[in-house]
Amino acid sequence: MAWKKLYVLGAGSYGKVYYAVKIDSYGLCASVAAVKCADIRRSISLQQEAQILTTLKGCSYVVQFFGADVSIDNGNIPTYNLFLEYACGGSLHDLIINSKKRMIKMSELEVGFYAYQLLKGIQHVHKTGWIHCDIKPANILVFDNANECNMHKLKLADFGLSLKVGGGMAYMTGTPLSNRGTLLYAPPESLTHELVKEWHILLELRRAIGDYTSCAPESLTCDFHAKAYDICSLGCTVTEIMTGNRVWIYRDSGDL
Numbered sequence: 001m002a003w004k005k006l007y008v009l010g011a012g013s014y015g016k017v018y019y020a021v022k023i024d025s026y027g028l029c030a031s032v033a034a035v036k037c038a039d040i041r042r043s044i045s046l047q048q049e050a051q052i053l054t055t056l057k058g059c060s061y062v063v064q065f066f067g068a069d070v071s072i073d074n075g076n077i078p079t080y081n082l083f084l085e086y087a088c089g090g091s092l093h094d095l096i097i098n099s100k101k102r103m104i105k106m107s108e109l110e111v112g113f114y115a116y117q118l119l120k121g122i123q124h125v126h127k128t129g130w131i132h133c134d135i136k137p138a139n140i141l142v143f144d145n146a147n148e149c150n151m152h153k154l155k156l157a158d159f160g161l162s163l164k165v166g167g168g169m170a171y172m173t174g175t176p177l178s179n180r181g182t183l184l185y186a187p188p189e190s191l192t193h194e195l196v197k198e199w200h201i202l203l204e205l206r207r208a209i210g211d212y213t214s215c216a217p218e219s220l221t222c223d224f225h226a227k228a229y230d231i232c233s234l235g236c237t238v239t240e241i242m243t244g245n246r247v248w249i250y251r252d253s254g255d256l
């Protein structure tokens with residue numbers, strides 16, 4: 001049974017995302033998926049994402065990965081396809097925008113339920129040895145199993161910018177504006193590296209009270225910073241769920 005791409009769900013910097021179905025020998029739809037597609041020559045980031053998703057399998061707070069293949073699409077173009085479970089509720093960004101349009105404020109219970117699911121997902125990603133590096137509402141998928149309180153199931157998605165824990169974050173080099181993810185959800189220190197000094201003090205304190213005494217301070221600093229990166233983005237995301245507004249407002253460099 002082959003996958004059949006039916007229509008475009010959206011687009012990313014690498015290519016397009018399609019809604020796809022698998023039709024069985026009786027002509028019935030056997031499964032559905034979202035397929036991220038890229039010209040094979042520009043598919044490195046998708047191939048890396050596939051490798052990361054393979055290691056993250058089995059967590060119900062991370063989008064499930066069905067596999068990858070190469071097909072010949074539109075006039076003989078070799079295309080890399082990455083198959084994911086389909087999120088019929090779209091992204092958390094859509095959910096926030098729709099709630100705002102209908103002037104529905106999410107209850108504390110709802111916000112807490114969403115924050116819990118995101119934390120469980122992040123915990124799994126960190127335990128598996130990765131830092132997501134681009135947590136934001138547009139990269140969180142919404143599933144349709146709204147419960148009796150009208151709350152949805154959320155899953156982390158889009159691991160195209162993820163890094164290995166301890167691999168060292170770009171901003172640890174001390175270069176301003178060297179962060180990886182979306183600026184509006186990035187920790188301020190990834191832009192200015194000013195706060196790095198204060199994190200060092202915190203780490204020194206933890207070392208002094210006996211934590212991590214056998215680790216080299218540098219390795220500890222990298223690890224601590226890297227995981228903190230996702231937690232800061234989570235804070236911005238949860239605040240946006242609560243208020244309907246982004247924590248930071250974008251102004252182009254001319255205004256700054």
Ligand SMILES: Nc1ncnc2c1ncn2[C@@H]1O[C@H](COP(=O)(O)OP(=O)(O)OP(=O)(O)O)[C@@H](O)[C@H]1O
Pocket residue numbers: 009010011012013014017034036063084085086087088090091138139141157158160
């Ligand atoms: N598993 C999925 N189920 C349903 N829709 C999806 C799924 N994955 C992605 N989409 C939709 O496809 C669109 C593009 O998704 P994707 O995450 O690849 O792009 P992006 O994050 O906007 O781009 P980039 O990765 O280049 O920053 C989004 O609007 C998203 O809602």
